[in-house]
Amino acid sequence: xxxxxxxxxxxxxxxxxxxxxxxxxxxxxxxxxxxxxxxxxxxxxxxxxxxxxxxxxxxxxxxxxxxxxxxxxxxxxxxxxxxxxxxxxxxxxxxxxxxxxxxxxxxxxxxxxxxxxxxxxxxxxxxxxxxxxxxxxxxxxxxxxxx
Numbered sequence: 001x002x003x004x005x006x007x008x009x010x011x012x013x014x015x016x017x018x019x020x021x022x023x024x025x026x027x028x029x030x031x032x033x034x035x036x037x038x039x040x041x042x043x044x045x046x047x048x049x050x051x052x053x054x055x056x057x058x059x060x061x062x063x064x065x066x067x068x069x070x071x072x073x074x075x076x077x078x079x080x081x082x083x084x085x086x087x088x089x090x091x092x093x094x095x096x097x098x099x100x101x102x103x104x105x106x107x108x109x110x111x112x113x114x115x116x117x118x119x120x121x122x123x124x125x126x127x128x129x130x131x132x133x134x135x136x137x138x139x140x141x142x143x144x145x146x147x
Contacts, residue, residue, distance in 0.1 A: 003045040005122035006034035007113050009129035010051030011102055016130065027067060031074045037126050046121060050109045052081040052102045079112060081105040110137040117141040 008030055017025045034047045049071055054060050068078050081104035088099045109129075114137055116122060125141070127134060 001041060001043045002123035003121065004034075004038050004042045004124050004126060005046040005048070005116055006030075006037065006044070006126040006128065007109060008034075008047065008049045009105070009109060009127075009131055009134075010049050011105060012129045012131055014051070027070075029074060030071055030076050033128075034126060042124065046077065046116070047075065048077045048079060048109075048112055050079045050081070050105045050112075052083055052105055054083065054100075056083075056085075056100070079105075079108040081108055106131065106133045110134060113137050114141065117144065 013028075014026065017028070030049055031044070031047050035044050038044050049068075051064070051068075053064055068080065071078055081102065083100040084103045085098060085100050087096050089096045110133075113125065113127075113134070117125075127138070
């Protein structure tokens with residue numbers, strides 16, 4: 001039976017769902033979502049979720065931790081990264097403000113995907129993301145599997 005693994009970019013998924021303005025979808029069971037993408041005769045063996053906590057937003061941070069706990073409870077492997085904080089200055093008016101940028105998530109995602117390919121975890125991988133940063137990792141895995 002062919003094994004399937006699913007890799008989910010949590011940041012992309014969250015913002016796509018948020019754009020729909022249907023907050024109940026933010027509690028999506030990612031194992032069930034991945035299972036819905038499998039074909040007859042395939043076995044879903046892994047679902048990996050990649051995200052970072054917005055620790056400066058207490059209510060959202062608490063909800064995200066609760067969601068990650070629930071994902072882990074249903075068997076989803078969760079890889080949590082971090083945000084970097086930096087000051088931005090407007091070139092025109094010289095105003096400054098604090099900006100935050102998610103860091104390390106793409107690296108965790110690509111490394112986990114590549115390690116799983118090397119370890120023969122999957123025969124088919126499903127990637128849930130709108131981020132083109134994963135294309136080199138996918139090309140590398142495709143090249144290794146076909147060559």
